[in-house]
Amino acid sequence: MPNVRIKDVAKHAGVSEATITRVVNNKGYVAEKTRKKVLKSIEILEYIPNRMASALKSRRTGIIGNVLPLSLDNPFFSKIAVSLKNAALKYDYQILPMYHEQDKKLEDRLLQEAISRMAEGIIFTADIQSSPKAISEVLNKQIPVIMIERPLKMNGVDKVLLDDFSGSIAATEKFLEFGHKAIGFIGKELRSNSVEINRFSGYKHALEKNGVLVDEKLTVLVNNYTVENGYDAMKQIIRRSGRKKPTACLIASDTLVCGALQYLYDARLRVPEDISIIGYDNTLSTLCSPPITSVALPYDEIGSVAISLFLERREQNRNFDKTIQLSPYLLDRGSVLDLRKSKGRSSNKVSRG
Known part of the structure; x- marks a missing residue:
């Protein structure tokens, strides 16, 4: 039924236009019997409320x-x-x-x-x-x-x-607590964005606080959070670190983690037996193989x-x-090897944290 207006519904239901408005907007008191009568008239007449007109009047669009x-x-x-x-x-x-x-x-x-x-x-x-x-x-x-x-x-x-500063500190201290010293970092370029700066600074602060220097060979900053960048960054770290490869790596985005894990798989390096990993954001970590410990966001x-x-x-x-x-908070999924308990990184018996 075209061009049905609010006054038509009011006439059909035998109530005022103000009552129709209260029912349509679900605001103000309307007796239940009257409400049902109005809704029935709306259904019969196929009335469609003009939300935009109402919004223009009230300046509320929702x-x-x-x-x-x-x-x-x-x-x-x-x-x-x-x-x-x-x-x-x-x-x-x-x-x-x-x-x-x-x-x-x-x-x-x-x-x-x-x-x-x-x-x-x-x-x-x-x-x-x-x-x-x-x-x-x-x-x-x-x-x-x-x-x-x-x-x-x-x-x-x-x-x-x-x-994010404290989030990265918690992740890095987890590595340190489990005996790791050669800890890499993969993150986004440190421009003016304090998010990336804080994630890297927390990592750096935790290392220096515990007497561990940041190794530039183990640090790669990419231009964006993509799977491809994660793959290439982990490849860079493993290749340029030579024989002294990192035992752990904090990766400042779960998207980067996915790429890093793909490279480690291609290079036949195991997590956590050969390298421990902690991600950030907790968006994809549970879907990874193996599941990855991550700094989770609320x-x-x-x-x-x-x-x-x-x-x-x-x-x-x-x-x-x-x-x-x-x-943020650290969500542990066992991707950090406890070097204090393991007899060596090549041991068949591993202890996970």
Whole structure:
């Protein structure tokens, strides 16, 4: 039945238009008998509520934009996206994914699109490509902006960060506790992004604190978190270390771990018998063969905290910035060999941690 309007439903049900609005939006008190009568009229007349018209009037769309990279290699972003979706649904909000490809102009256009779609908030879970001007325009429209794992220094922006420094310390100290000294590191290039800097710095700090120098031959930094880069990085470490190969390696992304394990398999090196491995992010470690110990991130908490920060801005009118730091934790899957108990790396009897 085309062009059914709210007044038609009200006439059919014998109630006011305000009552129809309360039933459609599920807000305000309506007697159960009346509610059922209205819903029956809606069904008979095949009435479709005009959500956009309602949104224009109330300036509430229930949409939160999520800017993230179109990355098929790194499941970190999909884990965050699911966490945000689940947290938002609890408050009747929908997450609008907005994919970019490390393109500043594209990301600026995405922000303009979010404004045109009347997004009530913007959450970034990627390296920020947008210009400060574009982000300022969003903030000037009183749209909350939240950064996940990206500590942008800008007034009006809330942040959900992870203590990656401590996460890497915990992983490195696990190796040291089990008697490892020749500990390699595979991570991402240390540009201006504090995530990568903190993951490497935690590794370095733990070594130096325990009197172990960082061996540059055992350190490889790649341009991106991909399986191919993980393969090539482990290949570099094994080949250039000569006879004094590492007994362990901290790998700052589970995606890199997958590639590193493939090289070790091709080189007929076993985990943990020949080299112990700890990954980071806990996205793929349980799927690896063997399963890999990983620095796990509290994904559910990341999403819930980000949505809470949004709600504080949007619905409680909080007017000061907040930064919440969450703690990673080490999830042990037995991929670290205890050198204190083993009789040698070539021994058939191994002890796993």
